[in-house]
Amino acid sequence: MEISMKEIKPATQWWKEEGCVFFATLSSWEWFKRHNAVELAESGALILGKGRATDKVAGHMSQVVISILSRKSLESAKRLQQKATGS
Numbered sequence: 001m002e003i004s005m006k007e008i009k010p011a012t013q014w015w016k017e018e019g020c021v022f023f024a025t026l027s028s029w030e031w032f033k034r035h036n037a038v039e040l041a042e043s044g045a046l047i048l049g050k051g052r053a054t055d056k057v058a059g060h061m062s063q064v065v066i067s068i069l070s071r072k073s074l075e076s077a078k079r080l081q082q083k084a085t086g087s
Contacts, residue, residue, distance in 0.1 A: 007059035008047070014057045022065055036068055 015029045023029035033040065033055070040046035045064040047056040 008056050011055040011057050
């Protein structure tokens with residue numbers, strides 16, 4: 001996916017503008033980012049900062065987050081169903 005530089009913004013700015021819909025606190029966003037960093041980076045939505053550089057996100061970050069949250073929700077529901085039915 002080709003990303004324009006004007007789509008890139010600091011991750012904390014994205015959280016303030018869009019991400020707070022998914023993550024009520026900055027800490028919950030940071031936790032999600034740590035646990036899904038590989039997938040976020042591979043999708044091109046997250047550019048991890050090195051040293052003092054802040055993490056950056058691309059314009060399609062919200063779509064990637066929705067995709068990850070949806071998949072994990074379905075996986076969790078399947079596990080609960082298997083546990084409830086004993087299969």
